[in-house]
Amino acid sequence: MRLILAAPRGFCAGVDRAIQIVERAIERFGAPVYVRHEIVHNRHVVQRLERLGAVFVESLDECPTDRPVVFSAHGVPKHVPEEAARREMIYVDATCPLVSKVHVEAERHYKAGREIVLIGHAGHPEVIGTMGQLPEGAIALVETVEDARSFTPRDPAKLSFVTQTTLSVDDTAEIVGELQRRFPEIAAPHKEDICYATTNRQAAVKALAADCDIVLVIGSETSSNSKRLVEVALRAGAGKAALIEDSRAIDWRELDGAATVGITAGASAPESLVENLIAAFEDRFDLAVEELRVTDENVVFKLPRLVA
Template sequence: MTLQTNRPPLTIRLCGPRGFCAGVDRAIQIVVLALKRYGAPVYVRHEIVHNRYVVEGLEAKGAIFVEELNEIPAEHRQQPVVFSAHGVPKSVPEDAASRNLFYLDATCPLVSKVHKQAMRHQRLGRHVILIGHAGHPEVIGTMGQLPEGTVSLVETVEDAEAYQPVDPDNLGFVTQTTLSVDDTAGVIAKLNERFPNLTAPSADSICYATTNRQEAVKAAAPGCDLFIVVGAPNSSNSKRLVEVALRAGATRSLLVQRAAEIDWAEIGEIGTLGISAGASAPEVIVDEIIEAFRERFDAKVELAITAEENEHFLVNRELRDVELTREDMAWVNG
């Protein structure tokens, strides 16, 4: 596209941290490493992370995504199947074992920690309250760690107000890792008000990456004419960032998967733009969107950094001796 000669000025506030968290990075690496070790195809149950760019990039390398294990043809059952970063119910690895499938679990370690906290509550005789969004893969996976009837889902303050447990004095709660920190605090406050003996998890369930990205958006959003969050419509943490930006003072906030989705007539005249990215959005798309604005505006980028992240999660033991090169990940890192 030809640069306009009289482009209007634009300040871009680029949030940090943004984009990939350690759990997402680990999950993608597991699929890439499995392809290198075992060859194509490698099957993946559900989207490995909620991002079409990532999914399509892995498909191009030889990954095949399925919703259920019965979709894997008999002739490929010797090939590995990877479970997504969101976690799966206990029934899924049991099903894999019954089919003699070799599986690699890419569940984020922080999601696994929530599973363990929920199981500890239940083991100690508490009914488990899971604060989260119905139908989200992580919620399905967490509820699937516990026997039927031992966990109740609460989504909102109104749900917390209406909830009627069998034994109000024996309750413990955990949360989905990708929730709005502020919204969740309200739900927990209501539950504590109604059930004073409610037991919290041993550590905060909302993960560091979710909290860090929300704090960066809160810092950058005030005064923004528009705030763009790079992420997928089925990404919980990305949708929460859109909400956080509006609450923090952005005039408008949009969720965008790629630059091609942007309706430039709708963007109109803006002077300050905020940009962040959900935990499953690669940096290459952030760069693509910044470049699209630079083609239309005389843009300068200001960094809005509120934390530094250096977390790293090890991949599965079976893959630790496989060398991962820069070229292996260049498609996703830009």
């Protein structure tokens, strides 16, 4: 069996920062520290932080006012920190800086009098957070090329777009292309909103997919960037592709007849899960392991002052 490991893979700078924020908050304030929504979309990460003293909730109403609360890496609507401040809570915002960049862009467009199109997936926490930065109706959600074709703006001359940071690069390019075809004056982000980590992980999967009988993506079912990696692998020529939470989730019958397997991990999946998966293969096959690296990543984000 030949295993090809995609690189880069796994944790991005925003995820690493968010996890560190929870760990530092527990060190500084003691347990429990409350976290609004899963800090990142990975059950293994969440369970480890729970063992350290994190309590995950979905609403500020579930948090006592005398304990710190951390906001997840996906970002939150503006009313959440406002409510925390009103209740005089200690809070730390772990929103990825690249998501915060999208929030700032949306605010800039709004102040310039533009209607904003957000390309993203309905119900995803990042989309909820971005739409919650501005008054209701200021942002219109577009999920597909078909949505872009049927969208009717209030004024085509005063239109802009931003995107969720974890989308398929190719799918998003199609949607943007349709919007720009229909509305040539639409204002674009100064720099692409899809984050460097999403772009790099998709590029690595594209580079190995055509050589693979199957590509295994380690990640959570709730992780947008992980699910996109499965789609990218299939589109790039992999025989099969599957999202698995960890090595225990493999259906080994799916690998019957496979000679080459690609492995990657979504941006919220720890490298330990990749190591465990390789070990599971070693128990069953005579392995040749290689890494296919498309770029190096050296991005680091500063921690908030409260936990730095």
